Amino acid sequence: MTGGMRRACLGAAGIVAVPGAAQLAMQAGGTGQKVFPLPSTVLASTWGMASDGTFWSSAAATAGAWAEAMAVSAAIAVPLGLVLGSVPWLEYAVRPVIEFARPVPSIATLPLVLLIVQDNTKTEVAVIALAAIWPILINTVYGLREVDPVARQTLQSFGFGPLSVAWRVSLPSAAPFIATGVRIAASIAFVVAIAAELLGSGMNGIGSYLTLAESGTGGLSPILAVAVWSGLLGLAINGALEAAERRAFRWHHQLSAALAGAA
Amino acid sequence: MRRLTAAGARLAVLAATLGCWQWAAKSAASPYFLPPVTILADMHQQWFSGPAAHLWLNSDGTGNLLPSLGRMLGGLAAAGLAGTALGIAIGRIQVLSDLTGPVIHFCRAIPPPAMVPVFLFIFRIGTPMETAAITFGVIWPVLLNAIDGAQHVHPGHMETARAFRLGPAQRLLRVILPSAAPKIFAGLRVALAVSMVLMIVSEAEGSTDGIGRELSIAQANLDIPVMWAVIVLLGLLGIALNAAFLLAERRALAWQHAAALTG
DSSP, X not given: OHHHHHHHXXXXXXXXXXXXXXXXXXXXXXXXXXXXXXXXXXXXXXXHHTTOHHHHHHHHHHHHHHHHHHHHHHHHHHXXXXXXXXXXXXXXXXXXXXXXXXXXXXXXXXXXXXXXXXXXXXXXXXXXXXXXXXXXXXXXXXXXXXXXXXXXXXXXXXXXXXHHHIIIIIHHHHHHHXXXXXXXXXXXXXXXXXXXXXXXXXXXXXXXXXXXXXXXXXXXXXXXXXXXXXXXXXXXXXXXHHHHHHHHTHHHXXXXXXXXXXX | OHXXXXXXXXHHHHHHHHHHHHHHHHHXXXXXXXXXXXXXXXXXXXXXXXXXXXXXXXXXXXXXXXXXXXXXXXXXXXXXXXXXXXXXXXXXXXXXXXXXXXXXXXXXXXXXXXXXXXXXXXXXXXXXXXXXXXXXXXXXXXXXXXXXXXXXXXXXXXXXXXXXXXXXXXXXIIIIHHHXXXXXXXXXXXXXHHHHHHHHHHHHHHOSSSHHHHHHHHHHHTOHHHHHHHHHHHHHXXXXXXXXHHHXXXXXXXXXXXXXXXX
């Protein structure tokens, strides 16, 4: 435990030391202050932003689009992944189409989607979903490959139909893999959300707030403050999903540990 | 033989998909959904109608595709070098990894597009800004994987190196770097997709040339053919770069497969 304590103390020291050293160096040398604000100034504007209603309504808009896109992606990718994962020849045939579609950076489709959909929020959701769908789909297909064939065949021989087998065996046993896909997709979705808000004029969100801060008179420190807050939001999203995953799939980790022990 | 027919089936599915797209887009005659043949013709006219001596690039191609590629590869190279150097130092020195751990995890959580306005403020419009934005976006997977790789060098290999009295430089080049290399390559490949998103966003935000800039001009002019051309071009570029990375990786790590076979 002392190792953990030591690590925590050193980590906290690092969090303080990095901006602290920059502060001292900049104050001593007086260099670069024309462009770079002092870390204390950035800290003050980060603190000030905590009570800025406009920032928080922007953050709420980003979070809303993010959540909607995640729901849409999961609703498309999980059933599709279940089908592709259960029918190997179909997965084999469709794979090249997926491999051609996946590398297209979804953000490049934003102007076209905006023209077709004619709605800022729907466009943002669609562009985010276009990026978030892939990790969920691929992890679902991968998870289905790990389904215990004996369990599946047992249910089949008791006369359960394919849907029933998918619901009772395949989905639960692929669930931990799907959850990992969702967690990867969530952080990609957050990145694409902000990129979309920066590119699409008239959108609402952290990216649009950044554009506003850019044209303001506050210089670099409010822009950096937004970056700090979005980093904290990113940490919160990832932390929450990791915790949920650990809680929901404790049985999976215990099972795989037990299986590894037995083998 | 079986494999050959299977590969043929795959190609047939891909061709059929393209054929359906061509037929559907042609018969729908929608201004938004262009048939692939038209898109290819647009791409040819936009960038690739130049002489063979210029790799078939015309002036638009050399003026926009080459700068974009240069920024992407420059950012990836800078992130690869800096991430590897820092990662190995941090990974081999325990105090350093304890000190910097939380700082690195925080920086990595910042969605990279949110840093584009920061770099725009520091560097103003131009290639340094885009390269810096791409480098910031892609350094984290490389850095984290390099740290991980350097921390998990086989202890037996390190002891052998010590027994043969290899100096620190020899140990770094002959033991640590090769054993971290697979993870570093994996990190770079993850970084590839992010680098493309940042190339588009940073060029759209602050550049006078590049693919991202062309996309934002197309967005302003509602120029659908260019939007499609950019989408398809970036998809093909993604596939080509990924393949090139895999090839380079296989070349650079060929000794490892050999070692795994003989060892």
